Amino acid sequence: MPRRTDIDKILIIGSGPIVIGQAAEFDYSGTQALKALRHAGYKLVVVNSNSATIMTDPELSDAVYIEPLTHDFVAAIIARERPDALLPTLGGQTALNLAIALHESGVLEQRGVELIGASFEAIRKAEDRDLFKQTMIGIGLEVPISKQISSLPEALAAADELGYPLIARPSFTLGGTGGGVAYNVEELSHVVGKGLIESPSHSVLLEESVIGWKEFELEVMRDNADNAIVVCSIENLDPMGVHTGDSITVAPAQTLTDREYQRMRTASIAVLRAIGVDTGGSNIQFAIDPKTGQMVVIEMNPRVSRSSALASKATGYPIAKVAALLAVGYRLDEIPNDITRRTTAAFEPTLDYVVVKTPRFQLEKFPGADPRLSTMMKSVGEVMAIGRTFKEALGKALRSLELDATPRLDFEHIREYLATPTPEWLAYVYAALRRGFTVDEIHELTYIDRWFLGELERFVQYEGRLRNTAWEDLDAELLLEGKSLGMSDREIGEEV
Known part of the structure; x- marks a missing residue:
């Protein structure tokens, strides 16, 4: 199917200022999409309140507006530019919420502007927590038991029914803003009060706790001919209860059986179809009970x-570029693969290496901030590393964080810190392994999968062997093992 010819000019909304949960990755995606659409022959209008971005470069579009990302300003730009379509899927939560507001106020209908990439109904079904829950139940997928509330009395009544702990997830928010975990009435009142304020729809979904379950994400693409592929599977080292943005994540997933992966893959494509995302990409999150194998859908x-x-x-798969071209009518099998130059975007990437993403925290810049990690994102950045194995990629990623100083740890209360996720959580895991804690002991305290803990234990065991080896006994094999663990020459030298 060729590109749509009934569309000539497209308005693209950026993500605005860099904030926790929404940063340069949206500029990366927006720039990628602008280049693709411009090459396809479309006129492009960009609106973004952040001028310090690549996507606001005048060479990438026909018109650029550096204006506040509010309903009235964007409505005025639509009235002036008269675009044929609005693509809201490249500007994060900010762009989605603006698209909803413009649709509900009648501006899009009045000006004849079509939402592409994701329809109004698809956005509502995905972002309204209760609608999403009902849609998942309707296609036979499990979700955590939950209640949607819009006031504190409703929250207290739901807590009596569901029990504690509870996870609060406000609708239409970014990076888990306003969300959290409540273990008692006092914490519930605080979290719900904040969530109702932060949610544009003033609604919060209270879920039964799945803290400690394994968390996974799938990046999925679908075109208007119902071709669908999974671009990448991602696994969180941290269990449920810690926001994905604050977690160490690994691609591809390491601890799924093939049966579990295929079940998750089938479910993710079913979710895309049920929500109605038929031209673009989506991110779908799952939780799996490590004891029973029960799988639930968390969000998309x-x-x-x-x-x-x-x-x-x-993966090298240009998700934003492909999503933009799908939004204007192309099929996956019509878009060439930039990496292979032989296949098309309809082929799923296969990785023979491991990628690790590690978050960067700077809570010292936020005096009084709660250092405990929860469902609301707190990291201010992240690094990505590639290695032949998980151990090598993790070692490179930790080194790339360029921390100013070694974390100060409280060894007298190491069990308490293992049981409470903080930015120093991984440092406490390493410290526990060095002090003789077993993998099972640490798993019971942290819920981190035993496979990951076993990999960390091998790193600590290597440190011990290196420390007990005299200079004259060092050989190439021992040094090569250190490099395969992602250690730098300096790190190896400090251990000898």
Whole structure:
């Protein structure tokens, strides 16, 4: 199917200022999409409040507006530019919420502007927590037991029914803003009060706790001919209860059986179809009970997300570019693969290496901030590393964080810190392994999968062997093992 000819001019909304949960990855995606659409022959109008971005470069579009990302300003730009379509899936949660507001106020209908990439109904189904829950139940997929509330009395009544702990997920918010975990009435009142304020629809979904379950994400693409592929699977080292943006994530997933992966793959494509995302990419999150194998759907983003940028760089698959071309009528099998130059975008990437993303925290810049990690994102950046194995990629990623100083750890209360996720959580895991804690002991405290803990234990065991080896006994094999673990020459030298 050729590109749509009934569309001539497209308005693209950026993500605005760099904030926690929404940063340069959306500029990366937006720039990629602008180049693709411009090459396809479309006129492009960009609006973004952040001038310090690549996507606002005048060479990438026909008109650029550096204006506040509010309903009235964007409505005025639509009135002036008269675009044929609005593509809201490249500007994060900000662009999606603006698209919804413009649709509900009648501006898009009045000006004859079509939403492409994701329809209004698809955005509503994905972002409204209760609608998403009902849609998943309707296609036979499990979701955590939950109640949608819009006031504190409703929240207290739901807590009596569901029990504690509860996870609060406000609708239409970014990076888990306003969300959290409540273990008692006092915490519930605080989290719900904040969530109701942060949610544009003033609604919060209260879920039964799945803290400690394994968390996975799938990046999925679908075109208007119902061709669908999984671009990348991503696994969180941290269990459920820690926001994905604050977690160490690994691509491809390491601890899934093939049966579990195929079940998750089938479910993710079913979710795309049920929500109605028929031209573009989405990010779908799952949780799996490590004891029973029960799988539940947590949420989906009907847009390019932080994980999309990670998956794109990890696989070489240009998710934003492909999503933009799908939005204007192309099929997956009509878009050439930039990496192979032989196949098309309909082929799923296969990785023979491992990619690790590690978050960067700077809570010292936020005096009084709660250092405990929860469902609301707190990291201010991240690094990505590639290695032949998980151990090598993780070692490179940790070194790339360029921390100013070694974390100060409280060894007298190491068990308490293992049981409470903080930015120093991984440092405490390493410290526990060095002090003789077993993998099973650490797993019971952290819920981190035993496979990951076993890989970390091998790193600590190597440190011990290196430390006990005299200079004259060092050989190439021992040094090569250190490099395969992602260690730098300096790190190896400090251990000898």
